[in-house]
Amino acid sequence: MKSESFEIAALEDEFQDALSRWHAEQGYQLDFMALAQARGIEVIESETAPSLYIHAKRRIVLNSGEGVRRQRHTRMHELSHHLLYELDEGAFVQRVERLAHARARAAKDLMEQLCKRGGRELAVPRPFVNDVFLRCPDDAERAMKLAIRCKVSLALAGQRIADLERSRAVWGVVLSKSGIVVDCFGNDVKNAKYKTGVGHQLPYIHALRQPFTHMRLEFFRAPIPFKFSKKQMPRHMQAMADELRGQTIVFFNSRAAVGRAMTPLFEL
Numbered sequence: 129m130k131s132e133s134f135e136i137a138a139l140e141d142e143f144q145d146a147l148s149r150w151h152a153e154q155g156y157q158l159d160f161m162a163l164a165q166a167r168g169i170e171v172i173e174s175e176t177a178p179s180l181y182i183h184a185k186r187r188i189v190l191n192s193g194e195g196v197r198r199q200r201h202t203r204m205h206e207l208s209h210h211l212l213y214e215l216d217e218g219a220f221v222q223r224v225e226r227l228a229h230a231r232a233r234a235a236k237d238l239m240e241q242l243c244k245r246g247g248r249e250l251a252v253p254r255p256f257v258n259d260v261f262l263r264c265p266d267d268a269e270r271a272m273k274l275a276i277r278c279k280v281s282l283a284l285a286g287q288r289i290a291d292l293e294r295s296r297a298v299w300g301v302v303l304s305k306s307g308i309v310v311d312c313f314g315n316d317v318k319n320a321k322y323k324t325g326v327g328h329q330l331p332y333i334h335a336l337r338q339p340f341t342h343m344r345l346e347f348f349r350a351p352i353p354f355k356f357s358k359k360q361m362p363r364h365m366q367a368m369a370d371e372l373r374g375q376t377i378v379f380f381n382s383r384a385a386v387g388r389a390m391t392p393l394f395e396l
């Protein structure tokens with residue numbers, strides 16, 4: 129099993145590298161329509177169909193019901209499906225099919241796994257990530273800057289950092305103003321299963337419900353809410369709120385927060 133995940137991880141890395149090289153040739157263009165046109169891809173919108181790429185027709189179908197930031201991600205995701213077929217003259221698809229056959233896995237599932245990270249590579253290009261890593265030491269601020277620069281969701285920016293930081297556990301959540309966990313991100317499979325959506329609202333007394341100041345990096349100690357905090361052990365966390373989005377991004381297990389001035393929290 130170990131070698132399977134190793135082989136897949138290697139393929140994922142190589143595909144991401146190939147996407148990044150291709151994107152560099154396009155000047156890291158973030159305008160999806162310009163990229164699609166240059167590839168001769170037909171793009172149609174649908175109110176009812178889910179977004180998808182149809183290789184036989186070189187066509188991307190986009191669900192028009194998605195929010196603007198979600199759309200940016202979806203478009204790049206579908207574009208990465210196209211590129212999976214076409215980069216290196218189809219060598220990636222051939223490798224996916226060989227690997228799927230050898231491991232008795234559906235090639236479709238493997239392709240989806242590759243394109244999940246691939247879409248993020250195109251939506252938040254590598255040089256932009258490298259740039260914020262050089263300028264900011266803190267994940268919450270890095271994610272905020274990436275989300276603003278690339279006009280994507282906070283969760284996508286957080287996930288991009290998690291994708292690229294393999295040597296440490298990166299995970300956290302995005303909260304709405306009313307304390308609902310709207311999204312989660314992470315580079316650890318068991319943590320990435322964090323429950324989100326309506327019905328996953330933090331208790332009013334939890335430290336993460338405090339009113340954070342717009343665009344100010346906050347360091348504090350608080351227990352990870354819900355099932356990951358059975359022991360209710362306070363962890364170092366960092367957060368940053370964006371009033372315009374009405375959302376706060378929170379990183380758990382923030383080693384960078386150790387020794388930093390803590391935000392005084394309301395008493396629990």
Ligand SMILES: [Zn+2]
Nearest residue numbers: 205209240243
């Ligand atoms: Zn897909």
